[in-house]
Amino acid sequence: MSPDYRIREVRTTDRESIVQGYLALYQERENHPTLGIVLAKTPPTVEAENAWFDALLEAVRVGKKVVRVAEVGGRAVGLCEVTQKGSDTNADEAHVGELGLLVHERHRGQGIGEALIREVLARCAGRLEIVVLSVFGNNTRAKRLYAKVGFRSCGSLPRGIKRQGFYTDSDRMYLELVPPGAHSRAAAS
Numbered sequence: 001m002s003p004d005y006r007i008r009e010v011r012t013t014d015r016e017s018i019v020q021g022y023l024a025l026y027q028e029r030e031n032h033p034t035l036g037i038v039l040a041k042t043p044p045t046v047e048a049e050n051a052w053f054d055a056l057l058e059a060v061r062v063g064k065k066v067v068r069v070a071e072v073g074g075r076a077v078g079l080c081e082v083t084q085k086g087s088d089t090n091a092d093e094a095h096v097g098e099l100g101l102l103v104h105e106r107h108r109g110q111g112i113g114e115a116l117i118r119e120v121l122a123r124c125a126g127r128l129e130i131v132v133l134s135v136f137g138n139n140t141r142a143k144r145l146y147a148k149v150g151f152r153s154c155g156s157l158p159r160g161i162k163r164q165g166f167y168t169d170s171d172r173m174y175l176e177l178v179p180p181g182a183h184s185r186a187a188a189s
């Protein structure tokens with residue numbers, strides 16, 4: 001049976017569903033304080049989120065981000081992005097991208113997260129060499145997914161996350177898109 005979602009590029013018309021889906025995380029955190037995603041203390045304004053969405057579209061346009069959304073019934077219900085590191089003052093990390101992933105609550109556990117991440121990683125190949133991410137130590141669902149698509153642990157900041165009186169580790173994971181041995185030798189510093 002074919003899935004009832006499709007993975008596609010992000011469009012201007014996704015603004016409302018993406019912004020509302022993100023803002024819904026704040027209510028979800030109220031209900032489930034251990035929700036494994038970094039959030040602000042209080043919800044951002046819709047205007048701030050709209051500005052974030054504009055910046056996302058622009059970053060896609062200039063090739064600084066690879067983004068895919070999952071669409072169900074005409075609405076975007078999940079988003080995966082990889083943002084190229086590096087900047088005007090940092091040329092040395094431009095081969096590395098940072099991954100973020102979110103599936104709206106009602107649509108989880110149906111394979112959408114996995115489909116999103118696989119599609120984005122496929123599109124990063126040839127553009128980036130390494131993809132990294134941060135994940136809450138207690139976010140077993142996300143960590144299992146990342147391991148399933150090939151990410152490996154590369155460190156952890158003990159108690160790096162503190163929310164409403166509980167702590168969890170801030171874990172880092174990475175995936176090499178370039179086959180081992182294809183890198184040039186690292187210079188000693």
Ligand SMILES: CC(C)(COP(=O)(O)OP(=O)(O)OC[C@H]1O[C@@H](n2cnc3c(N)ncnc32)[C@H](O)[C@@H]1OP(=O)(O)O)[C@@H](O)C(=O)NCCC(=O)NCCS
Nearest residue numbers: 036101102103108109110111112113114135141142144145
């Ligand atoms: C993490 C998240 C993106 C996963 O997306 P999803 O669409 O629910 O994941 P999928 O349905 O593709 O499942 C992929 C894998 O996740 C894991 N998974 C899914 N549901 C799970 C559950 N209830 N418990 C434990 N692991 C689960 C499994 O490893 C699954 O693989 P499987 O097919 O072998 O079971 C989603 O739960 C989410 O958006 N969570 C809130 C935000 C968040 O935590 N983002 C990540 C920040 S680092």
